[in-house]
Amino acid sequence: MPDFHRIEELPPLAGQTVITRGWVMTTRSSGKIGFVMLRDGTGTLQVVLSKKDVPEAAWDGFGRLAQETSAEVTGTVRADARAPGGVELTAAELRILGPSADFPITPKEHGTAFLFEHRHLWLRSRRQVAIARVRHEVVQAIRDFFYERHFVLVDTPILTGAIGEAAGHLFATEYFDLGTAYLAQTGQLYVEAAAAALGKVYCFGPTFRAEKSKTRRHLTEFWMVEPEVAWNDSDANMRLQEEFVSSIVARCLDRRESELAELERDVKPLEAVRPPFPRISYTDAVTKLKTLGSDMAWGRDLGGDEETLLAKQYDRPVMVFNYPAAVKAFYMKENPADPRTVLNNDVLAPEGYGEIIGGSQREDDYDKLLGRIRAEKLPEDAYSWYLDLRKYGTFVHAGFGLGVERTVAWICGIPHIREAIAFPRTLYKLWP
């Protein structure tokens, strides 16, 4: 295989003769001169062919190029103000590697239904490439953040027995002679066990929810990162969250500027994302929502409308803490100052993107936890190992979960979470 260059490597090579490969985006011709926009995932390149300067076979090949034909071009790198990107390739030779006819996604408008039916091909578009690169940066920023702070990655099981909150919202599958297994909707309970072993841990993997959600904020399969820290209380948990979110955003602003520009993302709101984030108790939030015209009542969970209304009041993510125990999960620690509430918090992203984090201090009192399990009629046997964590050296600890796709959608400024993952899984999408 001959040595070749990726498009991103070409700008410093002006004057040199190189080989490059890629896929055709568009072609244009003015009779005896031809232009090809080539992309290879690292960048885009304009290739110029002059009929009199290339072999007949190469000129003939130019005529057979169609959208998404893959081709190899040999030519001279040349700086030219007329070329998009400032550098173009004057072709000496062109070879078709893979023909393409009638590519379904044309450079015109398409509806989302059509695009998602062709998701495997839509991924090649500029916007989708930019989103994929931002997502990659978000994931790397997450891993680096925890690595630098000496957290240990613990991979939690995807197949689990009956555990978690409500089994009706889990995907079920046969599991040999052990009955039904469920796809995990959280790694949190396992990561709590690991926190007692390793101190600061996190899990990062796919999560599954069988809810029949039909909104721009929901997927049935999504990626979630869940840190859990021994000896952190709810307040320390919130400080970790704001530092975490701020570092992810800063990293994208620093290293994915061109992708955000490609997505036409206004980065002003992102630049404001710095600690400290505003904090408001659930109770104060209810009062505030009422003054803003909402019919919100104490005791109800915040709905999408309430979250958006509240988040609009701030220029950065807002933390809402200490919700009523009745609307929250059994494992959240009771608030000693007001037992009607628990020591938890959500982080609401600005610009209407909603909840990107849900977290809490965990109930570390054996009897109180057992009481909650019984009150919610959860299978006590299934939670015996979880109760053990409170039996053998119980410890103050807290953690949270951040939804990767919601975070990516917010940072990219895209309207629908489905574009934030390569192959989204929703109520009606299992293919491709």
Next chain:
RNA sequence: UCCCGAGUAGCUCAGCUGGUAGAGCAGCCGGCUGUUAACCGGCGGGUCGCAGGUUCGAGUCCUGCCUCGGGAGCCA
């Protein structure tokens, strides 16, 4: 599951109080030596989501169904 909305050419859509199907783009053919979603000329392209009903006549009106999109609930 509930509430809205949409299904017409490969794609995006138009089609008026009912009169027998239209545009742009894509594709194909031809022209052009600097194009930027190039441009100019020409050509082909339809089970109007499905089934039934009203009517002399239905893309258009009525009923049912199907598919998809948005929202609610649930949550990250």
